[in-house]
Amino acid sequence: MPLASFEQLFQDADARPESVPVAVAGGADRTVLEALRAACDHGWITPVVAGRATEVRQVADECGVGLHGFTFLDTDEPAAGAVGAVRSGLARILMKGQIATPVFMKAVLAPGGGLRIGRVICQVVLMEVRPAGRRFLLADTGISIYPTLDEKIDILRHVVTVAHALGVALPLVAFMAATETATSKMPDTLEAAELQRRSEGGQLSNCLVQGPLSFDLAYAADAADKKRIGGPVVGAADAMIFPNLLAANLTVKAIMYTADCRFGGVLCGAACPVVFMSRADSTATRLHSLALALRMAARPTTGSRSHEPCA
DSSP: OOOOOHHHHHHHHHTOSSOEEEEEEOOOSHHHHHHHHHHHHTTSEEEEEEEOHHHHHHHHHHHTOOOTTOEEEEOSOHHHHHHHHHHTTSOSEEEEOSSOHHHHHHHHTOTTTSOBOSSOOEEEEEEEETTTTEEEEEEOSSSOSSOOHHHHHHHHHHHHHHHHHTTOSSOEEEEEOSOSSOBTTBHHHHHHHHHHHHHHTTSSOSSEEEEEEOHHHHHOHHHHHHHTOOOSSTTOOSEEEOSSHHHHHHHHHHHHHHSSEEEEEEEESBSSOEEOOOTTOOHHHHHHHHHHHHHHHTSOOOOOGGGSSOO
């Protein structure tokens, strides 16, 4: 069974019995307000917008976006205000709006006042390549610059959790590299091979791991035939985990800007799902991300690794 599509996520959000309060850090942006308006009109969410209210209202007037049903937290520190709304119970989802990532993450990671729960925080993107009918997860596309082996295992746990939420009980996970051959000249390939060994030994449950795999092998079955490489994940990966942020970010943005695709992203590892996309992203992408976060919000949050599906 493939991962749930965005149509399925939208239908699921439409069927929710009540709206979910979402705290937004920085709402003075057309695409942010349009996505919030659409989600609010569908009954998905109740927006709680942190930032300078006069600026938000000015942008809304210029764009013709109505603000009925919105709550405002008038503040010069939108990230801290939005995080505070989650911590106080006023909101159940956090959303990055028109605000720089370092400022936003400083509030999320703030000692004693942020949303840390003792887990690696990473971005998981659901990618849907429409002509090929392929859907897969990519991680970490936004936070971890050079994850260690232990951090990659925690990122794997997050990916498995998202895959389970999207209806795949045993996700096929590829640990990505520039080559499918393990070599000491590329330490990431050795770590990928070690993670496959642990998966085969039963140390990584509720998923099947293979690596190292290049993108073509993880994505396309015909590449496997040409290279004569087999395995359960080859050509059928439900998720791709990258060796570093450079590889992940370049890959996901190359697909976003060149392929006929839809995508949305969420931060995992915080006290609540976090809608986390680029300030350059479209209204549609923000709406996709909200739908994904709503699916994740329906699942219980735990800070204990022992309760995660991949141990």
